[in-house]
Amino acid sequence: MPELPEVETTVRGLARFLDGERITRVRVNRADLRRPFPPELVQVLTGAQVTGLGRRAKYGLIHTDRDQTMVFHLGMSGRWRIDPADADRHDHLVLETAHNRFALCDPRRFGSVDLVETGELDCWAPFAALGPEPLGDEFSATYLKSALIGRKQAIKLCLLDQRIVAGLGNIYVCEALWRAGIHPRKAGGKVTRPQLERLVPAIRLVLEQSIRDGGSTLRDYAAPDGALGYFACSFDVYGREGEACHRDDGGVIRRFAQGGRSSWFCATCQR
């Protein structure tokens, strides 16, 4: 699930129950995901008050009054379960407040949990390397143009590169390229100015719509069974191999591999 809109939805869902609360108990069932948890995690979080939540790229942020921020990444399969009825064998970390329980569940364990000094988040190595937020002011056609100059790599792969723009994943890159009418294999440096002028709003729109859809399922997210709200997704290209292009241009959606991952596109309207 976790691209930028899913992380944003997750953070908003957590904030409703966690913001301002004191963490009364921390249980670690398995102390490593992609890398080991910080050794001081339990000590720092136990008794800490949550002072705010946030997001950077695909990372979620839980700020505390200990001047430490818990930074989590959901990898491919991670999610937070609120007040789960039953334990899941992949609930690796469980936080408790006076009112709720929050279980970080990640079967594939591609995610991560870190503690970072709140004042030094921007210079934390994984964050320092990130490009601008796609929903922020810094992200524009002019910025993209300069970031893509001389790039021979396919635009699809450029947009997945978190150093160029931070938070896009496979689904939304495929969707945004379709909306902008750009072939995923086109070299980044050869994408024209008019195409970039279409691409930037296409990216913004697809992310904003997904966040809105995710937001509408927040009730499910908070349900006692802890199910994460799934988007009622209606994709235009992702996973639609062999089906007709939604532009009704006679094109059929095709799939091919790029950088070891699937790309879907319409050869009729994406150039």
Added chain:
DNA sequence: CGTGTGCCCTGACAGC
């Protein structure tokens, strides 16, 4: 430096 490859891990699903 830019670019390409393989791997981390578990679960779901298709095909036999």
Added chain:
DNA sequence: TGCTGTCAGGGCACAC
């Protein structure tokens, strides 16, 4: 019913 192969929304180390 069970086996096997393939694929999955991410990121990183490493080779050239």
